[in-house]
Amino acid sequence: MKIRPLGDRVVIKKIEAEETTKSGIVLPGSAKEKPQEAEIVAVGPGGVxxxxxxxxxxxxxxxxxxxxxxxxxVKIDGVEYTIxxxxxxxxxIE
Amino acid sequence: MKIRPLGDRVVIKKIEAEETTKSGIVLPGSAKEKPQEAEIVAVGPGGVxxxxxxxxxxxxxxxxxxxxxxxxxVKIDGVEYTIxxxxxxxxxIE
Amino acid sequence: MKIRPLGDRVVIKKIEAEETTKSGIVLPGSAKEKPQEAEIVAVGPGGVxxxxxxxxxxxxxxxxxxxxxxxxxVKIDGVEYTIxxxxxxxxxIE
Amino acid sequence: MKIRPLGDRVVIKKIEAEETTKSGIVLPGSAKEKPQEAEIVAVGPGGVxxxxxxxxxxxxxxxxxxxxxxxxxVKIDGVEYTIxxxxxxxxxIE
Amino acid sequence: MKIRPLGDRVVIKKIEAEETTKSGIVLPGSAKEKPQEAEIVAVGPGGVxxxxxxxxxxxxxxxxxxxxxxxxxVKIDGVEYTIxxxxxxxxxIE
Amino acid sequence: MKIRPLGDRVVIKKIEAEETTKSGIVLPGSAKEKPQEAEIVAVGPGGVxxxxxxxxxxxxxxxxxxxxxxxxxVKIDGVEYTIxxxxxxxxxIE
Amino acid sequence: MKIRPLGDRVVIKKIEAEETTKSGIVLPGSAKEKPQEAEIVAVGPGGVxxxxxxxxxxxxxxxxxxxxxxxxxVKIDGVEYTIxxxxxxxxxIE
Structure with missing residues (x-):
């Protein structure tokens, strides 16, 4: 099975990283969303x-x-992807 | 009966998938909406x-x-569709 | 009395359908708004x-x-319409 | 005293209608705003x-x-208008 | 002291009107904001x-x-203005 | 140290005014934000x-x-500015 | 490892400043977000x-x-950056 994203969408596969979770208390100064690493597996055509x-x-x-x-x-053939x-x-990342 | 969507709308018919629901606890790291599979049954004309x-x-x-x-x-002739x-x-999906 | 909608508005008259209401529990997977059937009775001129x-x-x-x-x-001459x-x-629907 | 609305604004004077208020229970299926009748008393110049x-x-x-x-x-000379x-x-309505 | 508003701003001086406040109960049917009268005392240059x-x-x-x-x-030289x-x-009003 | 604002930003230094704070009760009729006086100390280049x-x-x-x-x-060399x-x-104000 | 930001994004590395935190009471008059100092370590290509x-x-x-x-x-090779x-x-700052 193949997945073809529409428009400006891409399909990515996450690269699991070790998560060293700290204590559960959230401090205002660091209340930012952490981005995650992934590999691109399909790219939409772009356009208007x-x-x-x-x-x-x-x-x-x-x-x-x-x-x-x-x-x-989305899970395709048992593998999880993100669109x-x-x-x-x-x-x-290079 | 036939349904003709307006503008950039499409009519789809869901493809039911087996749902292996886990426990009800929602974890922040996976609180994403899961997309669903469907077949396109009618396509609007597009345009401006x-x-x-x-x-x-x-x-x-x-x-x-x-x-x-x-x-x-929407249910038409007893069949459920989504517009x-x-x-x-x-x-x-190919 | 006649009603003339402005711009891109239309006046419709609902077609009542039998409603087979289920139990009141709303399930996340089906929490969608159901569209309704109607007949167009007046159409605005469109334009910019x-x-x-x-x-x-x-x-x-x-x-x-x-x-x-x-x-x-809106109720006109005792009949309910929607603008x-x-x-x-x-x-x-054809 | 005369009122001259700016831009795309209009001044209207409501036409009071008899209101046959039903019981206070709001049903989801009819929770729509009812429009009201009025007469136009002043029209802005439009433009950009x-x-x-x-x-x-x-x-x-x-x-x-x-x-x-x-x-x-707005109340002008004791009469209520809406801008x-x-x-x-x-x-x-014709 | 003189005040020169920027862009499409204007400076106005309110004209106090007698306010015949009714009872504090707000009725849904009349829950609209009442506009107020004022005199223009400075006008910005407009433009893009x-x-x-x-x-x-x-x-x-x-x-x-x-x-x-x-x-x-804003209070300038002890007088209240609105920008x-x-x-x-x-x-x-003419 | 010098600060150069980007785009349409400006750096200002507040001019402290005597504040004759009234009682803490906020009246709906005057619930507006009071602007403050300042001097411009740096101006961005503008542009698109x-x-x-x-x-x-x-x-x-x-x-x-x-x-x-x-x-x-922002505090630069011990002085407070606003960008x-x-x-x-x-x-x-002239 | 090198990080190449997309579009109009930049990668920065914060410059830690001494934080002289005052008492925890937040006063309305100073409820503004304090900006922070950083050094630019990568710049996206810009464009449309x-x-x-x-x-x-x-x-x-x-x-x-x-x-x-x-x-x-984002943490790369043990160092924290912000995109x-x-x-x-x-x-x-010059």
Whole structure:
């Protein structure tokens, strides 16, 4: 089975990192969302999305940081993926 | 009876999947909406929607993933359909 | 008395359907708004609405599905109508 | 004293209707705002409002339906008027 | 001391009106904001505000109705003024 | 140390005014934000900000009124400044 | 490992400042977000972001003030960085 994202969406596969969770108390000064690492597995065609020309800047195989709560999770052939918009990709790791 | 969606809307028919519901506790790290599988049964004409040119990229028969809470459910001749905007379609499954 | 909707608005008359209400418990998986059937009784001229060119795609006599909570209800000569924007019409039933 | 509305605003005078209030229980299926009847007493010049060209489509003397909670009430020479934007006028009654 | 408003802002001086306050119970049917009378004492230059060309349509000395909760109050040389955007002016009283 | 604001931002230094605070009861009729006086100490270059051409209309040394809760406070070399967008400047005092 | 931000994003490294925290009582008059100092370590290419041409105005090595709660924190090779949009940079310190 193959998944082809529409518009400016991409499909990514998370790279699990060791999580050294600290105590549960949330301090205001650090109440930021931590991005997560992933690999791009499919890239939409881009084009005119919501009236704006979107050029895709990531490609299959790129290792990226993405906003952890962005997108929709989907399980295909038993593997978990996330489908999100390219704009939710923060950076490429090289 | 036939249903003809307006503008950038599409009519889909859900493909029921086995749901292996886990315990009811929601963990922040996985609090994402799971998309659902469906088949496209009718596609609107697209055109200028809300001042923006929308080109329809899905066609009748496509198997798609869509955002589960998007759109409006409707029962026609005893069968349940969902009417949603093309932008709520995440990806085509091939 | 005649009612002439402004801009991209239409006047519709609901077609009452038998409602087989289930138990009152709302399940997250089906918490969607059900659209309702109606007949179009008056159509505004369209034109430039909020800076965007709107072409009217429905006509008097069309049987449509609309978003149940959209629009404003109005009683004219003892008959109830709903005035809503064309964009709240989901599909035409043929 | 005369009142001259700015931009796309109009001044209307409500036409009081008999209100047959039902019991206080609000049912979800009918929780819609009821529009009210009024007569147009002054019309702004229209023009470019918020960067968009607005053409005034109502004129003094028109009997209209408007969204009941829209606009600002104002009392001039002891008479109550409502000042609202043309877009809050739903339809003209003929 | 003189005050020169920026962009599409105007400076107004309220005209105090006798307020015949009714009982404190707020009825849904009349829960609208009452506009207030004022005199224009300074007018900004207009121009391109937030990417849109704004032409000033009020002038110093105009008696206007404005939305009571709009704008910022300021006391200059012991006199209270309100600085607001022209769009918060509802109408000119002649 | 020198601070150079980006885009349409300006750096201001508040001018402390005597505050004759009244009793703590907030009356709905006067629940408006009071602007504050300040002197402009640095002005950004303007230019295309968020897709819109912004021309800077204030200059270093201008005495201005600004919306009290706007912007970000910053302490440089022990002195407190506020960095805000030009649009949060209400008026120039001359 | 190298991190390459997408679009109008930049990667910054915070410069820790001594924090002389006062008592925990928050006074309305000073309830503003304090910006924080940082050094720019990577700059995205800019370009057309969300349909608007964004020119990058900061460069690697710039010492900047940024809005403390903006962006996403990320730890690379044991060092903490923040990824944010250029628009969350308030000013350059020289």
């Amino acid at each position: 999305i919501d009236g704006k020309e979107i050029k895709m800047e990531v490609k299959v195989g790129d290792r990226v940081l993405f906003s952890k709560y962005a997108g929709n999770e 999100l918009r390219q704009d939710d990709i923060l950076a490429i | 929607i809300d001042g923006k040119e929308i080109k329809m990229e899905v066609k009748v028969g496509d198997r798609v993933l869509f955002s589960k809470y998007a759109g409006n459910e 949603l905007r093309q932008d709520d379609i995440l990806a085509i | 609405i909020d800076g965007k060119e709107i072409k009217m795609e429905v006509k008097v006599g069309d049987r449509v599905l609309f978003s149940k909570y959209a629009g404003n209800e 809503l924007r064309q964009d709240d019409i989901l599909a035409i | 409002i918020d960067g968009k060209e607005i053409k005034m489509e109502v004129k003094v003397g028109d009997r209209v339906l408007f969204s009941k909670y829209a606009g600002n009430e 609202l934007r043309q877009d809050d006028i739903l339809a003209i | 505000i937030d990417g849109k060309e704004i032409k000033m349509e009020v002038k110093v000395g105009d008696r206007v109705l404005f939305s009571k909760y709009a704008g910022n109050e 607001l955007r022209q769009d918060d002016i509802l109408a000119i | 900000i968020d897709g819109k051409e912004i021309k800077m209309e204030v200059k270093v040394g201008d005495r201005v009124l600004f919306s009290k809760y706007a912007g970000n406070e 805000l967008r030009q649009d949060d400047i209400l008026a120039i | 972001i969300d349909g608007k041409e964004i020119k990058m105005e900061v460069k690697v090595g710039d010492r900047v003030l940024f809005s403390k709660y903006a962006g996403n924190e 944010l949009r250029q628009d969350d940079i308030l000013a350059i």
